[in-house]
Amino acid sequence: MTTVTMTVNGAPVSHDVEDRTLLSSLLRDGLKLTGTHIGCDTSQCGACVVHVNGQAVKSCTMFAVEADGAEVSTIEGQANADGSLNVIQQAFQDHHGLQCGFCTPGMVMSTVSLLKDNPKPTETEVRAYLEGNFCRCTGYHNIVKAILAASGQDVSAE
Amino acid sequence: MYAFDIERPTSVADAVAALKDEDALALGGGQTLIPTLKQRLAAPSKLVLLTGIADLQGIANDGDTLRIGGTTTHATVAADTAGSYPALADLASHIGDPAVRNRGTIGGSLANNDPSACYPAVALASGATIITNARAIAADDYFQGMFETALDDGEIVTAVSIPVPEKANYQKFVQPASRFALVGVFVAKFAGGVRVAVTGASNEGVYRWTQAEAALTADFSAAAIAGLSVDADNLIADVHGSAEYRAHLVKVMTGRAVTAA
Structure with missing residues (x-):
């Protein structure tokens, strides 16, 4: 067992894990942060995307011990301080950017990264950025629309 | 696990x-x-x-050659070589997806030598040198077949040294599900000649299309390879494409790369 010490959504945590434990497993099973979803477990689907030191990663394809000392943020850390939905989450709700919701945590975390690097992406850029996030319900249309709306762009004609 | x-x-x-x-x-x-x-x-x-070793990270540029540390991620290569070697940055920015590019490393890709990976193509076409903890290996000697390299057991890719060509371009025809290269062709034009490396196509992994190199060194245009044909022997044949299909794509993608370079 190895002790992993990191910051998760701003709070310091310390947890003993087997070396083979994935970051996704530590978050879900160890820290009970079950908002991070494991869809495929083969690094295809992106439901498990979290941020490690500010970068989007697939938490099912990183060992927990690799996050030792890191700042991790998950979907649980995305709401506003008063508990209301942040701009991206609210846009997903307003534009029906989800149906079953399974992929949504990863979609939101990827969107946070996208808009940090590219505050006004084009539709093509949004679709390209979501290459590693699968949704099997929506056909992506309303997800893309929600992201464009979250970036402050007019989507009334979409 | x-x-x-x-x-x-x-x-x-x-x-x-x-x-x-x-x-x-x-x-x-x-x-x-x-x-x-x-x-x-x-x-x-x-x-x-390896990712905790500071010496293996980052990119140095001496004007003619880039030296990229082995654990430099695809995302960093894409961001930091956009000015110095745009074709390399473009290649790196289309590997996997954004989250994968934030983790995957150039040294890992070169050590694995997946027959459909992108980095072997830029390394071979650029005449790169793979630097390990023990020695420096020319790309022409390094890639030895599907998932096979010149690395010994326990040998670590510490850096790759990549000469910057006058012109270059990479054209990837993606397998639509995996987004790996069904066929990818990297064309690099140096003062001394043109090098063409093909990934995704061969059972032997990345290789140089020397016939096209000779034709393009004499005349750097898509027309220069119009009369050439690619032998389908030993090319990969699977559910995604026959060997003949891949052979056809090698020529088409080479032409596109030359035109776009």
């Missing part, structure tokens, strides 16, 4: 020492190795994590 221990050395020397253990494997960004471990296709006793 079977159980294993992870060591986290902070120097190349410590990593090399840790890799002397039988059944120890080096772990870069893990974007291939971790899925492999989940499938129980590998059963190391120990993983030696």
Whole structure:
């Protein structure tokens, strides 16, 4: 067992894990942060995307011990301080950017990264950025629309 | 996954020492190795994590050549070579997806030598030198077949030294599900001649299309290769495309790369 010490959504945590434990497993099973979803477990689907030191990663394809000392943020850390939905989450709700919701945590975390690097992406850029996030319900249309709306762009004609 | 221990050395020397253990494997960004471990296709006793070694990170540019540390991620290569070697940056920015590019490393890709990976194409076409903890290996000697390289057991890719060509372009025809290269062609034009490297197509992994190199060195235009044909012998044939289809794509993508360079 190895002790992993990191910051998760701003709070310091310390947890003993087997070396083979994935970051996704530590978050879900160890820290009970079950908002991070494991869809495929083969690094295809992106439901498990979290941020490690500010970068989007697939938490099912990183060992927990690799996050030792890191700042991790998950979907649980995305709401506003008063508990209301942040701009991206609210846009997903307003534009029906989800149906079953399974992929949504990863979609939101990827969107946070996208808009940090590219505050006004084009539709093509949004679709390209979501290459590693699968949704099997929506056909992506309303997800893309929600992201464009979250970036402050007019989507009334979409 | 079977159980294993992870060591986290902070120097190349410590990593090399840790890799002397039988059944120890080096772990870069893990974007291939971790899925492999989940499938129980590998059963190391120990993983030696390279990403904590500061000496293996970052990019140096002396004007003619880029030296890229082995654990530099695809995202960093894409961002930091956009000005110095745009075709390399473009290639790096289309590997996998954004989250994969934040973890996957150039040294890991070169050490794995997946027959459909992108980095082997730029390394071979640019006449790169793969630098390890023990020696420097010319790309022409380094790639030795599907998933095979000149690396010895326990040898670590510490950096890759990539000469910057006058002109270059990479054209990837993606397999639509995996987004790996069904066929990818990297064309690099240097003062001394043109080099053409093909990935995704051959059972032997990345290779140089020397016939096209000769034609393009004489005349750097898509028309120069119009009369050439690609032999389908020993090309990959699978559910995604026959060997003949890949042979056709090699020529088409080479022409597109020359035009776009």
